[in-house]
Amino acid sequence: xxxxxxxxxxxxxRFNRRxxxxxxxxxxxxxxxxxxxxxxxxxxxPPESGEPDTSSVVAAKSAELKPNSGKVFKFGSRPAIVxxxxxxxxxxxxxxxxxxxxxxxFKPDTSQLWCACHNGTYDLGGNVVAGxxxxxLETFVVNRRGEGADEEIVVSRG
Amino acid sequence: xxxxxxxxxxxxxxRFDLSGVRHFVAEKGVxxxxxxxxxxxxxxxxxxxAVQIFTGILLLLYYRPSAAEAYESVQFIVTKVxxxxxxxxxxxxxxxxxxxxxxxxxxxxxxxxxxxxxxxxTWASGILLLFLMLGFGFSGYLLPWNExxxxxxxxxxxxxxxxxxAGHFLLRLLxxxxxxxxxxxxxxxxxxxxxxxxxxxALLALHLLFVQRQGMSVPLETEHRLExxxxxxxxxxxxxxxxRDVLAWYVVLAILAALAAFYPWELGTKADPFAPxxxxxxxxxxxxxxxxxxxxxxxHILGIEGxxxxxxxxxxxxxxxxxxxxxxxxASRGARSPLFTVAAVLGLVYLITFTxxxxxxx
Numbered sequence: 001x002x003x004x005x006x007x008x009x010x011x012x013x014r015f016n017r018r019x020x021x022x023x024x025x026x027x028x029x030x031x032x033x034x035x036x037x038x039x040x041x042x043x044x045x046p047p048e049s050g051e052p053d054t055s056s057v058v059a060a061k062s063a064e065l066k067p068n069s070g071k072v073f074k075f076g077s078r079p080a081i082v083x084x085x086x087x088x089x090x091x092x093x094x095x096x097x098x099x100x101x102x103x104x105x106f107k108p109d110t111s112q113l114w115c116a117c118h119n120g121t122y123d124l125g126g127n128v129v130a131g132x133x134x135x136x137l138e139t140f141v142v143n144r145r146g147e148g149a150d151e152e153i154v155v156s157r158g
Numbered sequence: 159x160x161x162x163x164x165x166x167x168x169x170x171x172x173r174f175d176l177s178g179v180r181h182f183v184a185e186k187g188v189x190x191x192x193x194x195x196x197x198x199x200x201x202x203x204x205x206x207x208a209v210q211i212f213t214g215i216l217l218l219l220y221y222r223p224s225a226a227e228a229y230e231s232v233q234f235i236v237t238k239v240x241x242x243x244x245x246x247x248x249x250x251x252x253x254x255x256x257x258x259x260x261x262x263x264x265x266x267x268x269x270x271x272x273x274x275x276x277x278x279x280t281w282a283s284g285i286l287l288l289f290l291m292l293g294f295g296f297s298g299y300l301l302p303w304n305e306x307x308x309x310x311x312x313x314x315x316x317x318x319x320x321x322x323x324a325g326h327f328l329l330r331l332l333x334x335x336x337x338x339x340x341x342x343x344x345x346x347x348x349x350x351x352x353x354x355x356x357x358x359x360a361l362l363a364l365h366l367l368f369v370q371r372q373g374m375s376v377p378l379e380t381e382h383r384l385e386x387x388x389x390x391x392x393x394x395x396x397x398x399x400x401x402r403d404v405l406a407w408y409v410v411l412a413i414l415a416a417l418a419a420f421y422p423w424e425l426g427t428k429a430d431p432f433a434p435x436x437x438x439x440x441x442x443x444x445x446x447x448x449x450x451x452x453x454x455x456x457x458h459i460l461g462i463e464g465x466x467x468x469x470x471x472x473x474x475x476x477x478x479x480x481x482x483x484x485x486x487x488x489a490s491r492g493a494r495s496p497l498f499t500v501a502a503v504l505g506l507v508y509l510i511t512f513t514x515x516x517x518x519x520x
Contacts, residue, residue: 002477032408032411039240039241039244039245040216040241040245042240043216043219043239043241043242043244043245044216044219045240045241047238047239077197110159
């Protein structure tokens with residue numbers, strides 16, 4: 001043991017009792033820091049949202065959605081939009097712009113979906129017509145439930 | 159490593175004169191004598207306060223200060239957030255240990271008469287810090303918005319309402335209205351995370367500055383021996399004493415971690431302002447002695463409401479504590495002051511017995 005402790009190593013750096021104790025102390029401090037940093041790092045990461053993924057939502061009453069109009073509704077925790085085209089067709093999309101997550105709106109004058117943040121435009125198929133959005137809007141499935149004045153538009157994920 | 163350190167120091171030296179700091183680090187010493195163990199308590203209190211700042215900031219990430227969401231957000235922290243239970247338990251336990259350490263620090267300084275000239279302001283700032291810590295405890299207790307804390311806050315703020323003349327004003331100021339509601343929670347939250355921390359930072363800086371400028375106080379006996387020419391035995395603060403300090407902090411950290419892991423702080427049930435008061439409502443242990451004393455007072459003393467007299471008396475005691483160094487003239491002259499020793503011992507005995515009695519009282 002003495003030989004090990006007193007043995008000179010690389011030039012004049014010596015491995016003696018002091019450097020050994022210093023190293024021991026450093027290991028202790030670093031372990032403490034790690035033991036604190038680990039739970040804190042995990043704590044900082046938000047847990048997955050407790051809200052289950054919404055699969056289906058009543059977007060609107062059929063009667064209240066006039067042709068060439070749109071309505072933003074809550075789909076789970078995110079906005080979605082349901083539109084009725086001029087020829088009466090009902091379609092639903094995620095209202096979250098694929099560019100920077102702004103909420104899109106229906107523009108009756110051009111019959112397009114438009115994002116006010118950076119002038120992104122989508123057609124009524126959800127495809128990008130102009131502006132910076134990189135991808136088309138997510139399309140939802142539209143169903144109708146009930147009859148006559150009570151008819152509801154039910155939107156669900158694919 | 160050391161080369162880098164040297165270069166950094168040299169770089170700084172060219173811009174700021176570090177000689178003062180270097181001189182301070184080299185010269186700072188801690189006296190060695192029979193009572194030196196009490197020196198640790200201030201450092202332990204400081205350490206626990208640092209733990210409170212750290213865990214408190216972490217809790218802010220998920221806590222929501224409203225009557226509708228406060229309870230649920232704490233529940234979310236302890237059940238959903240990874241290690242959220244740990245952060246919350248450490249914060250709760252550390253708060254209690256901090257108050258205990260601050261009280262121990264207070265009594266040790268009191269009994270050693272370390273407040274005597276020239277350390278009157280160190281003492282006064284310390285007493286105010288102790289009151290601030292109690293304020294932290296009182297305001298933080300309400301934040302989880304559970305049944306126990308809700309009714310304890312009703313009682314606590316009600317006591318403030320008993321202050322003569324300004325009582326009603328104080329009560330409304332604390333509660334943000336006539337009753338304990340979400341408005342009270344908003345106020346206590348602001349108090350707990352902004353007002354009290356700001357005041358504490360300023361006072362603590364002052365307190366520590368005084369301690370550094372004046373050095374550690376030595377007990378009267380040691381001081382007398384120094385006057386006879388005996389040299390003062392000292393230990394360098396860096397690194398000898400600071401390492402001992404760190405060791406003490408490690409011990410406290412171990413206790414804290416064990417308490418947090420094995421004795422989780424209960425969340426209880428959500429506060430319901432319209433529910434009947436559950437039996438056994440009592441404040442945190444550090445308010446128990448005062449709470450129990452007020453409970454024991456007769457409803458009227460000489461025609462004045464008993465509780466009102468009690469509140470005024472406690473106010474006077476608080477004021478007395480701040481001015482102890484100015485009142486204890488004998489200690490300032492370097493003489494023994496048995497009257498103040500007796501007062502401190504009586505105070506300690508009173509606090510301990512009334513806390514225990516208050517704990518077991520129906």
